[in-house]
Ligand SMILES: Nc1ncnc2c1ncn2[C@@H]1O[C@H](COP(=O)(O)OP(=O)(O)OP(=O)(O)O)[C@@H](O)[C@H]1O
């Protein structure tokens with residue numbers, strides 16, 4: 162399916178050159194807490210990472226690890242009883258936690274998992290697109306219609322003028338997610354946060370949406386924060402990866418590096434979940450259980466209770482992120498990180 166370049170935008174630099182520029186987004190020591198009646202949940206507990214212009218950064222972890230709360234924090238969408246307790250979300254140099262999100266609204270956009278929830282069933286897709294164009298670009302009337310058609314074409318929706326007049330229920334799941342992406346692009350964002358954008362879609366459609374995002378990124382110099390629980394999707398999309406567990410990033414590396422040489426036992430476990438990747442004799446014992454709710458301050462490695470390699474030290478202190486090699490931005494928060502042979506360090510105990 163051929164798509165036109167995004168209207169009004171010029172081609173950008175590639176991800177490889179983008180690292181030379183200042184980060185577009187720089188999250189540092191972010192803490193987002195939910196004060197529920199029953200408990201205090203440290204959903205995001207000291208996260209730091211950067212996104213550079215034009216690159217795709219992955220955020221991967223199991224259900225409940227804090228991915229969506231991270232996304233909502235960046236967009237300024239944390240609701241009661243949640244608060245951003247501390248840390249910085251620096252976007253284009255401004256700390257949004259301090260300045261608020263008003264000035265950034267047009268440069269930041271999010272695509273959620275379920276397009277059905279993102280679209281309003283009582284308005285046509287065209288109306289929703291034109292409303293976004295009016296708010297963010299000040300476009301109305303014929304100019305808005307023309308741009309709306311261009312955007313639908315840019316996201317690969319055929320017969321765009323007719324589809325503008327249709328309601329969301331007349332769109333298939335994949336086409337609806339394309340429409341959601343078009344609406345997100347209506348504000349001409351620099352950063353698109355995608356929170357499991359393909360999880361609700363079947364595999365073929367998922368691949369098409371991933372291709373679309375890659376195309377849009379190239380054409381519009383768009384930076385993408387790509388959130389998923391699926392390591393296979395990460396391998397296809399991300400330039401760099403952050404692995405999140407119970408509110409904290411446990412490993413960070415360029416994607417090829419992370420897949421070739423994971424340092425954290427949790428990353429290893431996630432990689433083993435990719436069908437056919439790890440021969441049975443090389444596997445760590447499968448991790449049982451699920452991500453714990455971080456309902457107190459971290460006092461130990463949060464992964465220790467599920468970790469096949471855990472030793473006493475893991476249960477008594479929070480491991481700091483360690484740089485595991487020079488020349489590559491690869492860190493892991495594990496007492497064995499950086500040991501010769503990586504995880505086999507556990508045998509020393
Ligand atoms: N509104 C809320 N009130 C209380 N706790 C919340 C709220 N939203 C999220 N949490 C808690 O924050 C933690 C992180 O949740 P989050 O939704 O970010 O996980 P996730 O990684 O996005 O998981 P999934 O893959 O299932 O979407 C969980 O323990 C969750 O229960």
Ligand code: NI
Pocket residue numbers: 228229230356
């Ligand atoms: Ni989520």
